[in-house]
Amino acid sequence: MIKAISNLGSYAIETIEQTGRTFNLLLIIAWKMFLPPYQIFPIIKQIYFIGARSLTVIIISGGTIGMVLGLQFYNTLERFGSVSVLGSAVALSIIRELGPVMTALMVVGRAGSAICAELGIMRISEQVDALECMAIPPDKYLVAPKLIAGIVSVPLLNFVFNVVAIGGGYFVGVIMLGVSEGSYVNGMIDSVVWGDVRLGMVKSIIFGMLITLICCAKGFYLHLSRYGSQGAEGVSRATTDAVVISSISVLFFDFLIGALMS
Amino acid sequence: METANAIEIRDLDVDYGSRRILSDINIDIRQGEIMVIMGGSGSGKSTLLRCILGLKKPSAGHINMLGTDICHTSNKKLYALREQMGVAFQGGALFTSMTVAENIQLPLREHTNLDENTIQIMTRIKLDMVNMLPHENLMPSELSGGMKKRAALARAIIMDPKLLFFDEPSAGLDPITSAELDELIVMLKESMKMTIVVVTHELESVFAIADRIAILGEGRLVQVGTPEEIKSSTDERVTGLLNRIPRENNVDKDVHIERLTRDKEQ
Numbered sequence: 001m002i003k004a005i006s007n008l009g010s011y012a013i014e015t016i017e018q019t020g021r022t023f024n025l026l027l028i029i030a031w032k033m034f035l036p037p038y039q040i041f042p043i044i045k046q047i048y049f050i051g052a053r054s055l056t057v058i059i060i061s062g063g064t065i066g067m068v069l070g071l072q073f074y075n076t077l078e079r080f081g082s083v084s085v086l087g088s089a090v091a092l093s094i095i096r097e098l099g100p101v102m103t104a105l106m107v108v109g110r111a112g113s114a115i116c117a118e119l120g121i122m123r124i125s126e127q128v129d130a131l132e133c134m135a136i137p138p139d140k141y142l143v144a145p146k147l148i149a150g151i152v153s154v155p156l157l158n159f160v161f162n163v164v165a166i167g168g169g170y171f172v173g174v175i176m177l178g179v180s181e182g183s184y185v186n187g188m189i190d191s192v193v194w195g196d197v198r199l200g201m202v203k204s205i206i207f208g209m210l211i212t213l214i215c216c217a218k219g220f221y222l223h224l225s226r227y228g229s230q231g232a233e234g235v236s237r238a239t240t241d242a243v244v245i246s247s248i249s250v251l252f253f254d255f256l257i258g259a260l261m262s
Numbered sequence: 263m264e265t266a267n268a269i270e271i272r273d274l275d276v277d278y279g280s281r282r283i284l285s286d287i288n289i290d291i292r293q294g295e296i297m298v299i300m301g302g303s304g305s306g307k308s309t310l311l312r313c314i315l316g317l318k319k320p321s322a323g324h325i326n327m328l329g330t331d332i333c334h335t336s337n338k339k340l341y342a343l344r345e346q347m348g349v350a351f352q353g354g355a356l357f358t359s360m361t362v363a364e365n366i367q368l369p370l371r372e373h374t375n376l377d378e379n380t381i382q383i384m385t386r387i388k389l390d391m392v393n394m395l396p397h398e399n400l401m402p403s404e405l406s407g408g409m410k411k412r413a414a415l416a417r418a419i420i421m422d423p424k425l426l427f428f429d430e431p432s433a434g435l436d437p438i439t440s441a442e443l444d445e446l447i448v449m450l451k452e453s454m455k456m457t458i459v460v461v462t463h464e465l466e467s468v469f470a471i472a473d474r475i476a477i478l479g480e481g482r483l484v485q486v487g488t489p490e491e492i493k494s495s496t497d498e499r500v501t502g503l504l505n506r507i508p509r510e511n512n513v514d515k516d517v518h519i520e521r522l523t524r525d526k527e528q
Binding site for chain 2 (some may be wrong): 037122125126127129130132133134135136137141
């Protein structure tokens, strides 16, 4: 019993320390990224890795989710005789909620885990120490390009997701189930306002920063965690934790941003 | 203020949590010499190297490197000092996403405004010094252990540093490659007038390269001296290390049984 309470206390302390280190890393990067030398090519490279190479999974998941939404909303709206608002329902759901959240979750699974593993392995193989000893700040050299790329890429991927998902809903609703094309498109145009788009954009920017920051911090500070000395197993656990914590953070901040901006 | 010593370590204590790793370490490393830091496993030599490199803050004491106390200085000054040093890590620590040449060029690209041709030429000069010129376009995963060490050395010397550090340079190498690396270290000292610090426990290498040797034992400095002084030492910790005499296990019988039978949690 005592040991369980002691372990809980240790876990709580470590969680607070990690949160502090992560926030500290954000502040350091926010300051250093405006100082020369500017990492233009590394940022472009990371945008390619996080953004361009996630396009396939975003398009597939966007199309699938759009089709599922079209189907499920049709089934529900048909009971109330309101299938004409299918376009509005699909578009508003995607743009306000599902687009930013699902895009972030897909990017966490694809790129976030890879980022955490890369930085964790660099840490345990002394590559980060080597950068320090070459007078190259590793937080600016390794983490800043990834963070900036995440903030740029995730909103762009979100736009792609939204378009494909709305298209998926159109495919199911209009082409498969016979909803009027005019009501689908015009309903969408009439109901989606700038505030909805702004909400989606703000969420996707914040999610982009959040998921890359958490994944980078988990890998970068692997040596300071309780399993930092465990080599490959430590990297594996850090990667798992990074994905889980990023995903939960996205869901929590989705609610928070929605509540604050409504 | 610069002295004849490149590095001065005074009253150094280092802890990991509640564990004292190094106690009261005092060493001077003279300019232009090869100082070998040796000791048994767990003696604290890698920790001492990390403190000298500024990667670990000591609990107490001072490390004066080229006139700057690195334990009590700003990050900006520490980084400026690091541009004058090169480090070859035990595993090489090469960046796996870059070729050998790109690894070596990294400090030049980050710290100088040299044109591309000059960078290429300087890279090739250093690769030639370590006999790695034919392999400049290989990735680190395609290199053998010895090749990784030589590539790491080329990267460490690309900026012509005043101070050069090696962490277990011969670890995992065959005797011939190890001897070649020792020759390289001596050549660097003689031709480029570098101050070199080597952490190792490979006895053949130690006496092949060292101007002076510092021996650590259980976190304390046992002795510092020339190879001849070390060889003629009568301290049993030194003679035990040099002659590979296993430590005696003089544990009390009751203590031994208590260790074997106690609960895991204690």
